[in-house]
Amino acid sequence: MGSKSGAGASCAPPLLELAGVTKSFATTVANDDISLSIAPGEIHAILGENGAGKSTLMKMIYGVLAPDSGRIRWQGEDVLMRNPAQARSLGIGMVFQHFSLFETLTVAENISLSTSQSAAKLSPRIAEIGNRFGLPVDPSAMVHSLSVGQRQRAEIIRCLLQQPKLIIMDEPTSVLPPSGIPPLFDTIRKLAEDGCAVLFISHKLEEIRALCHRATIMRAGKVVAAVDVATQTNRSLAELMIGREIPQPSRTPAKPGKRPALEIRALTHEPEDPFGTRLEGIDLVLHPGEIVGIAGVSGNGQKELAAILSGETSLSRAERDRVRINGESCGDLGPGQRRKLGLSFVPEERNGRGAVPEMTLVQNALLTAHPLGMVQKGLIARRDARAFTEHCISAMNVRCSGAAAEARSLSGGNLQKFIVGREIRLQPKILIASQPTWGVDIGAAAAIRQELIRLRDSGVAILVISDELEELFEVADRLQVLFRGRLSPSVDRADANSSLVGEYMTGGFLQQRIDSEAVAA
Ligand SMILES: Nc1ncnc2c1ncn2[C@@H]1O[C@H](COP(=O)(O)OP(=O)(O)OP(=O)(O)O)[C@@H](O)[C@H]1O
Structure with a gap:
């Protein structure tokens, strides 16, 4: 992905130094007892398993949390980072994974909300910063019309307007399609050449090796190594991070059943959300004992399709035949009724949909697992609920203080592991999993994928909707691609390669469809 440049290798005095920082x-x-130093122009990776302490550390640098002890020095002076406003005034910016842009405002209007300047005054500045750092985005474009990559550029420009000397980027590539990653890296390199330091959090070792100068590796809250990235391989970084090699899932060919477990037939659906994607002519068949992967750049109808499948979007009675579970028409059934038919569901958003942050893990387990005998005569069978929760925790190696922990106290990846574990342990006949390993570290992602394969081998029909092509190549027996609300033909795993799927991801299959219709006519 290009060469590394910038002042990262120089001996400039540190911009930021942490010494003995502790937070409980x-x-x-x-x-x-974290110690760390970052030089101007350095691209510095923070690497670690889920729950290793990366986000906590970033929150202290950005003034969201205060350390219990230890020192933070900024440009040679001790600072007490009281809040993000103070961090920003010192020159520390942060680009979050989740964008905070209003869909119905333009880029310039959105950015003007965080400054004292009008959108009209800001527009030329936005264009100028965009040109300088390779972040092309039209200041007058409405946010709802922008791709995820363009939205991220708007977020980065908003951050750059404050002329930061250090930018924290929390898993910035996790929201991007593969084609969006090289331009983001070009921007980060330009920032580094300009003297800006970047703290880059990612679980993807290839990315870290392509982009970063140095990496600090954390394990269980401690720094276990600080390395020059050029001296490392994926394997050595993984070993530093998880203490062993990256596990590779093993699999045998699928033996799908004959009768479909789940079907969608000729479905066209207009979303209620004015910024949603219309689904058009969707045909999908899923058999017991197979994993079908739905690939595509997010925003092409994945959310809408998942909602139709889970029952969060239910169809009219007249359209109930369009969705079938084990041959039974269920398009007009809600999520609870579909769960009774044997469907379980891992939604894309873990907070608020996959789990309620303020509730304990036991309460979150009860939300979907109560039909497994955890409510008897109207009363909660507390012991059973607790045992089920503890089983999910140990089977998925969820790092938390126990079943009574609130969901919000778990790190993102650990909460994801818990939700996937809960849905798998419902003994479903059909599992729909949206982005099942999103934010999960490499070791845990491999474990989740292996669990999906094991479930498939036990005869469960599994649909995985994922932005990550590598993940789909690893787990899926067949692949289909969503593009602008249309589903491509199904491709067997053996015939699927990145160039064919890449072509489908940009709508290549639509042209093939037009061509074959023309031939038939
Ligand atoms: N507000 C909180 N209350 C209680 N425990 C917390 C809180 N925030 C974080 N923790 C705990 O601190 C530890 C470190 O969490 P942190 O979110 O920093 O990890 P992380 O490395 O960012 O993980 P991930 O890769 O999953 O995002 C975890 O054990 C987590 O459960």
Whole structure:
């Protein structure tokens, strides 16, 4: 992905230094005696398993959390980072994974909300910064019309307007299609050449090796290594991070059943959300004992398709035949009724949909697992609920303080592992999993994929909707691609390669369809 440049290798005095920084939450020591230094122009990776303490550390640097002990020095001076406003005034910016842009405003209007300047005054500045750092985005474009990559550029420009000396980027590539990653890296390199330091969090070792100068590796709240990235391989970084090699899932060919477990027939659906994607002519068949992967750049109808399948979007009675579970028409059934038919579901958003952050893990387990005998005569069978929760925790190696922990106290990846584990343990006949390993570290992602394959081998029909092509190549027996609300033909795993799927991801199959219709006519 290009060469590394910038001042990262120079001996400039540190921009940011942490010494002995410690932060605990009740009995969990999230950051234990952390020391770290970053030079101007350095692209510095923070690497670690889920729950290693990366986000806690970033929150302290950005003033969201205060350390219990230790020192933060900024440009040679001790600072007490009281809040993000103070961090920004010192020159520390942060680009979050989740964008905070209003869909119905333009880029310039959105950015003007965080400054004292009008959208009209800001527009030329936005264009100028865009040109300088390779972030082309039209200041007058409405946010709802922008791709994910363009939205991210707007977020980065908003951050750059404050002329930061250090930018924290929390898994910035996780929201991008593969084609969006090289331009983002070009921008980050330009920033580094300009003297801006970048703290880059990612679980993807290839990306870290392509982009970063140095990496700090964390394990269980401690720094276990600080390395020059050029001296490392994927394998050595993985070993530093998880203490062993990256596990590779093993699999045998699928033996799908004959009768479909789940079908969608000739479905066209107009979304209620004015910025949603219309689904058009969707045909999908899923058999017991197979994994079908739905690939595509997010925003092409994945959310709408998942909602139609889970029952969060239910169809009219007249259209109930369009969705069938084990041959039974169910298009007009809600999520609870579909769960009774044997469907379980891992939604894309873990907070608020996959789990309720303020509730404990036991309560979150009860939300979907109560039909497994956890409510008897109207009363909660607490012991059973607790045992089920503890089983999910241990089977998925969820790092948390126990079944009574609130969901919000778990790191993102650990909560994801819990939700996937809960849905798998419902003994479903059909599992729909949207972005099942999103934000999950490489070791845990491999474990989740292996679980999906094991479930398939036990005869469960599985649909995986994922932005990550590598993940789909690893788990799926067949692949289909969503593009602008249309589903491509199904491709067997053996025939699927990145160039064919890449072509489908940009709508290549639509042209093939037009050509074959023309031949038939
Ligand atoms: N507000 C909180 N209350 C209680 N525990 C917390 C809180 N925030 C974080 N923790 C705990 O601190 C530890 C570190 O969490 P952190 O979110 O920093 O990890 P992470 O490395 O960013 O993980 P991930 O890769 O999953 O995002 C975890 O054990 C987590 O459960």
